[in-house]
Amino acid sequence: MAGETVITIIGNLTADPELRTTSTGASVCGFTIASTPRTWNRQSGQYEDGQPLFLRCSAWRDLANHCASSLAKGMRVIAQGRLQQRSYQAQDGSNRTVYEMQVDEIGPSLRYATAQVSRTSHTRGQAGNTGNGYAGGATGFAPAAPTPGSPEDPWASSGPAFGAPGTQAEEEPEF
Template identity: 30%
Template sequence: MAGLNKVMLIGNLGRDPEIRYTQQGLAVVNFPLATTESWTDKNTGERQDKTEWHRIKVFGKQAETCEKYLSKGRQIYLEGRLQTNSWEKEGQTHYTTEIVVSNFMFLGSRDGGGQSGPGGSDYQRGGYQNQPNSGGGGGYTPNRPAPNSDNFQGPSQPGMPDGPDQSIPDDDIPF
């Protein structure tokens, strides 16, 4: 049976990207990404926030692009996979889980802040993707709509209706 390891996040950088190079000359960038969930407490009526921090790793030309254009607070959409690493220190095994990026898009304004305007339309167009058989370098796809854009429509799934005139049969499940 095949497996799936895919992560999609929209969040803000917790600090400027740090670039390093492997002995073979491959660029590697690391940065923390914050994703925040907000809700209103039913009992008190107060707004609540919960922030999760994610370790992000980017390789190759994508890493160089991140280092050049991203900064603390900037909003980004990314896709990648989970990777867990372990190491020994003073007889104890330590673990860390990070997200290895396969493609990303800058969101928000170029000058930092990172917050999109109403409907998410204030984003920098353009997505960066690892292309198959490209040696890990990134390819540039111009004018690709951001996921939170008003005109974004995700890919349709096989077997699912594509338009509003088609409907999924009602199976009397109350949710």
């Protein structure tokens, strides 16, 4: 949507994601990402940690389920989403403002780790679900994907590979 502030944050999860279900049946997963800047101190010859930023995040529906099954405390993640501001009155009567991120995309950082990604099964008929979900990570995986080459595999090829010698393909295949 126009006018929304989209941000990307790289950091570590401070705790295991918490999966909950709303009264309408929608899944929501809440977690906090801690991002700490590091700078090189020339005098000491060492890196020094700056002031950490703790950003509360939430993911909804299928993404919530994928986060809960794939992510764990301490994992380094890259998340992109919409920054939202919310104001409320605390129990002591003071007015407070919090910033939260509604996560649109998230995944493990591969800078210091490896990950195995598996495709999730398609679920039709749920609001907001495009059926294009992926889950993965070092700690958990989604249900098994269709066998490559099977009729259920959307990436299966029925003919020669694009650009293979002797083919007439001049344009890239549509996805």
